[in-house]
Amino acid sequence: MLRLIITISCIFLLSGTAFIPSAKAVNNSSQIQPYLERVKERIIEYELDNGMKFIILPEKEAPVISFVTYADVGGANEEQRKTGAAHFLEHLAFKGTTEIGTTNYQQEKALLNRLDQVHNQLETAQEKGNSEAVKQLKTKFETLQKQASQYVKQNEYGKIVQTEGGVGLNAATSADYTVYFYSFPANKLELWMSLESERFLDPVFREFYKEQQVILEERRLRTDNSPVGKMIEEFLGTAFTTHPYQRPVIGYEADIRNLNRSDIREFFETYYVPENLTTAIVGDVDPEEVKALAEVYFGRFSRQETPPKVTEIEPSQTETREINLTLNSQPWYFEGYHRPAITDKDHVIYEVISTLLSNGRTSRLYRNLVEEKQVALSARGISSFPGNKFPNLVLFYALTAPNASLEQVSDALTLEIERLKNERVSDEELERVKTQIQASLLRNLDSNKGMARRLAEYEGKTGSWENLFTELEAVAAVTPDDIQRVARSTFTEENRTIGRILSEK
Template sequence: MNQISRSILVFRLGILDWSDKVSVILRRLFVALLALIILWWGLLPEIALAQTQTAPPPQRVLQPTKTQTPPVQSSIQPYLNRVIKQLTEFRLDNGLKFIVLERHQAPVVSFITYANVGGVDEPDGKTGVAHFLEHLAFKGTTRIGTENYKAEKPLLETLERLDGQIKTAKANGKKDEVARLEAEFKRVEAQAAKLVKQNELGRIVEQAGGVGLNANTSTEATRYLYSFPANKLELWMSLESERFLDPVIRREFYKERDVILEERRMRVENSPIGLMVEKFIDTAYKVHPYRRPVIGYDKDIRNLTPEDVQKFFDTHYVPSNLTIAIVGDVNPAEVKKLAQTYFGRYQAKTKAVEEIPVEPPQQQTREVTLQLPSQPWYLEGYHRPAITHPDNAVYEIIGSLLSDGRTSRLYKSLVEKQRLALNAQGYSGFPGDKYPNLMLFYALTAPGHTVDELAVALRQEIDKLKTEPVATVDLERVKTQARAGLLRTLDSNMGMAQQLLEYEVKTGSWRNLFKQLDDISAVTTADIVRVAKETFTPKNRTIGKLLSKEA
C-alpha cells in the first residue's frame, strides 16, 4: 500500500491519534492526503483533478528521453534559440494546430492532445460534463472497443431511453414502474456489455510499445497523452484522430457515471479536507466558474445524459479548439504529412464563444468554517491576476518565498520555530491560472494548538513582505530554485510537450514559457513589496477553518 493509499485509509477510518508513538508517520500521511486533494482541484497544470488511466503498466517501461537541463544563466535566450531551431509549428486548414519539437537522443516520442476546454466551460446544471467526456474518450469508436457496433448501437439507444423513463417514474413516485424499468435496464445493459471489447484502445497502445496512456481534466483544459516508440508515429496519428472523429459517447456511459459518483464520494463527501476545499473555493468566488468542482456536483453528475455529453463534445472539440504537441525523435515533414492525412479529415467548425463571467473585486474578508471528524486545518487565500498579467513572475516568487519546501518562511516559522503546525504550504494559481485566481496557503495544526494561533502566525509572515524588503541572498536563492524547477519540467519529452502547450494556449505563444524564466530573473525586492501590499489585504482575504469534531 503506497503512502497516499495508507493516508486515505487511516483518514477514512478516523483513527488518527496524534499522541501515539507513530504520530510522526501519520502526520506525513495525512499531509499527503491534503496534497492529493489540492492537486485534484487542479493546482498544477500537469496533475489535474480527474485522471483516467486505461492501460495497465507494461512489464518493460519505456523511459522518456532525458536531456541535460541547461544551467541557470543571466538570460534564457541561448536555450530558447536552440529550441526555436528544433521546433516546427503549423496549422491545418481546419484550424487544428501542431507544435513539433525534435529531440533525437532516443527513439521515443511523447504526444499530448490539448483540448482548450475544462470545468469553467460547463453550462450551469451540467457540472462534471468535461470530466465525464474525458472518461468516455477511452471507450473507443465504432470500430475500436466493439464486437459489432451495428448490434450494439440500438442497445445503447435503448439504455438512454430507459434511463429517461426511470428518472420520470422516480419523479412521479411510481415505485412499481421504477422497479420494472430498472430490471429491463439491467437486462439490456448486460446485452450491450457482451459486445464491448474492454480497454481495446489501451491494449493496442501497450502491444505497440506505448506507455503512459492517460488523460486529465482541469478547470480550463483537458489533456490526452501517451508515449510511443518513434516508429509508431503513424499508429498514433490513426488512433488519436479516430478517437475524436468517431467516438461512441454512449458506450458504458452509466457504468462510468457510477465510477465518477464513487470518485466524488471518496474525495469529497467522505473526506473532511475534500469537503473543506470545495466549501472554501465556493466562498472565495461568487460568479466565476472556478467556484465549481471539476468533478461536478452529485446532483449534476446523476442527471447528465449521453445527449448532454455529445452536445458538449460537438461544441468544444472542434479543430480550432485543439492543439497537439509532439516531442521526441520525429521528422517534422513526416509529422505534417501524416497530420494532414489523418487529422485533416476533421471538419472545420466555428469555435464556441467564451462566455466566462468576470469575478468582481472582493470587498471584505470572507470566511467558512466546518466542524468534522478531522485534525484542524487552516486555509487562507488571496485573489491574484491571471498568468498573462505582467506581475505573474512576482506572484510566483512570493509563493516560493513563503511556502516552497522546508526552506520557506512558513515552514521555518510555523513548523520548525513556533511548532504551531505539522505542515505549512501554499500555492500560487489555485484552482487554475488562465483566469484571475487565488494564492492559497494551508496548514495542519500541531497538537495543543488552534487554527486561530496558526492564522495569526501565518499572517505575520505574510505581512513581513509588505514592510521588510527581502534579503538579496534569499531572493536570489528563490529565483534560482524557481528557474531550475521550471527547467526540470522541460527535461523529459512529456514535460516539454505539456509546458509548450500550456503557454501556447493560455498566453498565445509557447515562447512565453521562456520569457517567464527571464521574468523571474527580473523580479526585485521592490516588486515584492508592491505586489504584497496590493494583494495581502483584509478585504481580499478568504479564510477556511476545518475544526475537529469527535466522530
C-alpha cells in the same frame, strides 16, 4: 493482427530524454538560457486549414516520441447544473469508436439508444414516485446493460497502444483544460495519428452509466469522504461568487447523476473542435512527416463554429469572507487572496512570492510555522488555484499542530504576510527562490512528455508556447520592490477568504 514489437530497453527509453542540463546543475538563469534558446530554435509550429495546431520539437537522442493533445476546455467551460461534463468526457474518450471497442457496433448502438430511453423513463418514474414502474424499469435497464456489454471489447484502445509499445496512456482534466497523452516508439507516428484522430472524429460514449458510477465513487473518495476535499469545494464556492472557478471540476453529485449521453455529446461537439485542439509532439520525428500525416488524419476534421468563451468576470471582493466546517478531522486553516491570470505582467511575481513563502523546508512558512513556532505540522501554498487561465487565488493552507490552535496558525501566517509587505526581501533569499523556480521548470522540461505538456499548455493558455521560455527571463527580472508592491496590493483584509476545518472531537 497487431504485433508486439517493444523490448524492455525500449520501455526504458520511453520514459523520456533530457533536453537541458539537470536542475541540480542550475545556478543562475545565464547558465540555462543558451540551452533554452537552442530548444526554441528547433521548435516548429504548424496549423491545419481547420484550425488545429501542432507544435513539433525533434529530439533524436532516443527512438521515442511523446504526444500530448491539449483540449482548451475544462470545468470552467461547463454550464450551470451540468458540472462535471469535461471530466466525464475525459473518462469516455478511452471507450473507443465505431470500430475500436466493439464486436458489432450496429447491434450495440441499438442497445445504447434503448438504454438511454429506459434511463429517461426511470428518472421520470422516480420523480413521480411510481415505485412499481421504478422496479420494472430498473430490471429492464440492468438487462439492457448486460446485453450491451456483450458487444464491448474492454479497454481495446489501451490494449492497442500497449501492444504496439506505447506507455503512459492517460489523461487529466482541470478547471482550465483537458489533456490526453502517451508515448510511442519512433516508428509508430502514423499509428498515433490514426488512433488519436479516430477517437476524436468517431467516438462512441459506450458504458456511460457504468462510468457514471465510477465518477460518483471518485467524488465520494475525493470530496464527500475527505475533510480537505469538502473544504476546498466550500472554500471556492465562498471565494468566488460569479466566475465558474467556484464550481468543482469533478462536478456536484446531483449534476453527475443527471448528466446523460446527449449532454456529453453536445459538450463534445461544442468544444472538441479543431481550433480548440493543440497537439505537441516531442521526440524522434521528422517535422515534414508529421505535417503530411497530420493533413491525412486530422485534416479530415472540418472547421467548426468557434466554441463559446468564459465571459463571467469575478467582481472585486470588498470584505473578508469566511467558511467554517466542523468535521471528523484534525484542524486545518486555509487563506486565499484573489490574483490576476497567467497572462498578467505580475504572474511571475506571484510565483516568486508563493515559492518564497511555501516551497520546501527552506521556505518562510515551514521555517517559522512548523520548525520555530511549532503551530503547524505542515504549511504550504499554491500560487494559482484552482487554475490560472483566468483570475484566480493565491492559496495558503496549514495542518494545525496537536497543541496549537487555528488562531495561532492564523496569527503566524498573518505575521509572515505582513513581513513580506513591510520588509524588503534580501538579495540572497530572492536569488535562492529564483533558482528554485528555474529548477522546478527544468524538471518539467527534462523529458519528452514534460516538454510536450508544457508547450501545449502555454500555447493553449497564453496564446504562444514561447511564453514558456520568456517566463524564465521574467522570473530573473523580479526585484524586492516588485514583491513588496504586489504583496501590498493583494494581501488585504477585503481581498481575503478564510476557511477553517474544526475538529468534532
